[in-house]
Amino acid sequence: xxxxxxxxxxxxxxxxxxxxxxxxxxxxxxxxxxxxxxxxxxxxxxxxxxxxxxxxxxxxxxxxxxxxxxxxxxxxxxxxxxxxxxxxxxxxxxxxxxxxxxxxxxxxxxxxxxxxxxxxxxxxxxxxxxxxxxxxxxxxxxxxxxxxxxxxxxxxxxxxxxxxxxxxxxx
Numbered sequence: 262x263x264x265x266x267x268x269x270x271x272x273x274x275x276x277x278x279x280x281x282x283x284x285x286x287x288x289x290x291x292x293x294x295x296x297x298x299x300x301x302x303x304x305x306x307x308x309x310x311x312x313x314x315x316x317x318x319x320x321x322x323x324x325x326x327x328x329x330x331x332x333x334x335x336x337x338x339x340x341x342x343x344x345x346x347x348x349x350x351x352x353x354x355x356x357x358x359x360x361x362x363x364x365x366x367x368x369x370x371x372x373x374x375x376x377x378x379x380x381x382x383x384x385x386x387x388x389x390x391x392x393x394x395x396x397x398x399x400x401x402x403x404x405x406x407x408x409x410x411x412x413x414x415x416x417x418x419x420x421x422x423x424x425x426x427x428x429x430x431x432x
Contacts, residue, residue, distance in 0.1 A: 264361020266402040268341035272300070275402050279303065279338055286316060298430045299343040300398065302407075305334040310408070317358050317406035318385070326410055328354060331417050333409035339364055339398040346428035347374055347395045353418035354410040355388040357396075364403030367395045372426050393426060 264282060266275050276295045280303065283290055288305050295301035305313055311323050313334035318326070326332055337357075339345065347367070357366070365377040366386055370393070377397055380386070388394050390412050396405065411417040425432060 264404045266362060268401045270402065272340065275338060276301065279336060279404060283336065288313065288316075295338070299345050299396075300338040300340040300402070302338060303336040305336070307331070307333055310334050313406070313408065317360060318356065318408070321356075326356065326408060328410045328412050329414035329417075331411040331414065333411065333417075335407045335409070336360075337396065337403075337405040337407050339396055339403040339405065341398045341400055341402060343398040344429050345396045346423070346425040346430075346432065347372075347393060348423050348425050348428075349391050349393045350418055350422045350424065351391070352411060352413045352416060352422045354390045354392075354412060355394075356408050356410065357386040357388070358406045359384050359403065360406050361404030362402045363399040364405060365397040365399055367393075367397065369393045374427075 288309055290303050291306045292304035310332040314321060314323060359380040359382055365379050367374050367377050369375050409418055
């Protein structure tokens, strides 16, 4: 199943198709959130991390990605012409791979945004703990495999570990 969806495809249809795709890959979804103004995400069961790595990051192992031991796999679905907040995290690093559609990314070690890097299918982005970043939807829906690499085993990262420097949606 291809994960390429035109920009005018309805959000509900995109999420149905991505869920079907994940089931076809025998990945267990623990949470689906399509309520984000930029799109949404699927959280994959953490005990599926090694399978997720084999599927989307086959050149790496769990040991390569593990900082504190805990890994949290997700699939991000970014809508056309939408931008996630310009943000960073205190308790995680991240690795992303564009697996469908189109997307761009901006990264920086400071609060100053740099130029957008346009991603191609298969491109991988590694984000250090504290590195500023923004995922950007381009002309079509973008589908990104993501792993949260938790850096604090006593206090794993969560959705509250987002420091927003700038946000198009006033959050």
